[in-house]
Amino acid sequence: MHAHLQRMGRYNRWANQRLYDACAALPAGEFEKDRPAFFRSISGTLNHLLVTDRIWLDRILGRPFGGGKVDDRPFPRLDDLLPEREKLDREIIDAVAAMDDSTLAGITTYRMMTSPTPRQVPTALCWLHMFNHQTHHRGQVHDQMSQTATPPPSMDLIYFVYEEMA
Template sequence: MLTKHFQLLAKYNTLANRKLYEACAQLSDDERKQIRPAFFKSIHGTLNHIMVGDRIWLGRFEGKSMSSTNLDAILFENFDELWQVRQAEDQRIENFAASLTEEFLSSTIEYTNNSGRVCNDPVDLLVAHFFNHQTHHRGQIHDMISQTEIAPPSLDMHRVIRP
């Protein structure tokens, strides 16, 4: 059942974010904000981008009209505040996944993408993208952490989910 799969991804998301933020907390603020060869310029910028993306997609899933602009917005300058909000957002994601129905997953959502194009896409594809987007950018942060003195955490799903 697809709903169970997405609930597993939500649980993984929470646990992987916790491991990633624990590693990032070992870095100085300067190291987290250091400009690096990354699309969102820094660890801190990429952590904020994941939050921006999560809020856009969750809003769309809730039926709100959500713009894709300002994808590089820094929502939270303070890392501790960002981490607190991340934990609340992860709970929101788990609640969203727990409420998924096959009926909703078999529907479509109309939205305007970052290029201004109106899209009408299947919800099951968009929910898969939602989780894939987070994993993709966590991988970028993992790479940036490896450029520091801190060892990046293992984020392999089977290792993170394992009790």
């Protein structure tokens, strides 16, 4: 499991880099443009991922909740969001690497933002959820980008594996 989660951390960074590079090529205004999407724009969706990754990382590492809501947009501009994403992706990779098997086999206890009821979830599943959540919303950004003149990048896990094995 540990090796798999380490690979998922590297894949997460790789997919984010590809997606952010494509976003940098968007025509002016397309990154922030309102769209029929849950978080209303590419910017909104990528900010959601940054905010929720921080929430999950804090939960997994047992840090206090840093505040904020899942629809916050702390960095509406790509130029401001990109360095925060790169920093967080590095932190995720480092945090997974620092986990040992007993910690991964343990339980993460946290409270959901919408309920005071404590939740107890296997730590490895919390990591898997975080990576799956990233993939889900990157797919939404991929769809939003397909509505622009800038083609969205391929972010399939298998392409990352091919590159990593080369």
